[in-house]
Amino acid sequence: MSLRLSTVILPVDRWHEGGRRKWRHAEDLGFHAAYTYDHLSWRTFRDGPWFGALPTLTAAATATERLRLGTLVTSPNFRHPVTLAKELMSLDDVSAGRITLGIGAGGNGFDATALGQEPWTPKERADRFGEFVALLDRLLTKDAVTEPGTFYSADEVRNIPGCVQRPRLPFAVAATGPRGLRLAARYGQAWVTTGDPKLYEEGTPEQSVAALGGQVEKLGKACAEAGRDVAELDKILLTGFTPDRNRPLESVDAFVDFAGRHRELGFTEIVIHWPVPDSDFATDQAVFERIATEALAQLG
Template sequence: MRLSTVILPIYRWNDGGREVWQRAEELGFHTAYTYDHLSWRTFRDGPWFGALPTLTAAASATSRMRLGTLVTSPNFRHPVTLAKELISLDDISGGRVALGIGAGGVGFDASALGQEPWTPKERADRFGEFVPLLDRLLSEDVVSHDGRFYSATEVRNIPGCVQRPRLPFAVAATGPRGMRLAARHGQAWVTTGDPKLFESGTPEQSLAAVRGQIGRLGDACAEHGRDPGELGRTLLTGFTPDRPLASLDAFVDFAGAHAELGIDEIVVHWPIADSFFAADEKVFERIATEGPAQLARG
């Protein structure tokens, strides 16, 4: 079981931001992710910085920990420009970058560029073109594509990624189309559980929902002739009925139960006081430093 964290891009780099990312590496997190939004929910009227510049700075301030987005979406990204930035970030980090990628949703990002929010079907349609094109752009030196939503004309991405054939994709999906994309293009799959259970469900119902998602992921892999064991399974916490950061024991019980389902990476939010992600910092650090060892002991 890998333990990772997600650090929201709310910190001025020269006023504590650098130290947060360095502390995450000191605590031994496998990967430190950040959200790739223009703003997000209750943080909309406060500081919020760009994901890729933040990760670039983090790459220069750390040396071992992997880095990534959780998640990037087509809401305001184009595969051509995104690929160029990711190749640059992969180079600067020495090959430590993973791309969490999802179809996007409603909210500020969905209309920030002046467009009407896309329907769920259009989001899925765009995602279905976005992911394969981005895969090619990160894997091939020269790419041309004339699609329904995206175009690329003799786009050159030389020398490509440090990681070969490209940096890994962690595809966030719960529906059948997204899971097929994960099975075809992903090195990992990401879930937040079943959002319908967050407020009124039970931990047992949430576990059952994740179990069902993993089963459907296996079906998608079988459809593409892929061994499900080749695909990592990541759970981003904070959106299930559980409270895994309440104590070290709570975390170990939570992570252990999900490990039994096949989840092999747990991602916890870096504590933010007076927010949805508030948590006791001492408990959080105990979870980071002691939790993986306790899980390894069974």
């Protein structure tokens, strides 16, 4: 099974002071895709520079030619399907059809209360996510949409001429629970996971691999129930959140071992963080670039 290697570039650099150079370099290194987080701020980066995802991706689209681009991930925390669909349609046009929308239910971080709302319960988050994805799918595939919803509504909304990619740009649905996996099976062209968060602090790499294997099996069952072949979906692992943390990026051999074990589970794309000094993603830039250019060839 072939494996793709992608990166995620956090939006922490001013565009003309290193941002543009990173995205162009990602293309030069041969990554399949480069993603960015869609947050208003995030964890330990909250008090430092942090730019908007969609303007950053628009700039990246004009600075690159071949690299796929996307969010990893967008959530309903501060987005509405109507405005998001218009921006995504435009971004897909600017990029000439190179956009993937990573989309998830969101968490309880800063974004969850930034607009003044109370944090949603897990059930509320799942309810909103289901309605959000379904409406966004319609908005990106129909010229005109009217849809009264419980949480999100559209009234005579036009999205003409639609996406460059047909019938719409691909959704990469982040999910581990049953409701999210059903959404991935119904609407996704890809599925995204970061592993089992319960194992991050005290779990072992072996336990993580077993948990990820279980997630892949559950995805397969959800696809079977939806009448889809699970092989139709790309399976994306965003690294840095398993018990291994950044150890797979310490050497090419370490990454090849890590990637091989996860390819055996059925993953088709592995995403590694572009190094950010003095952060949880501080890794050696030279080793990172060797992984980008050498690792897949060693996997065969």
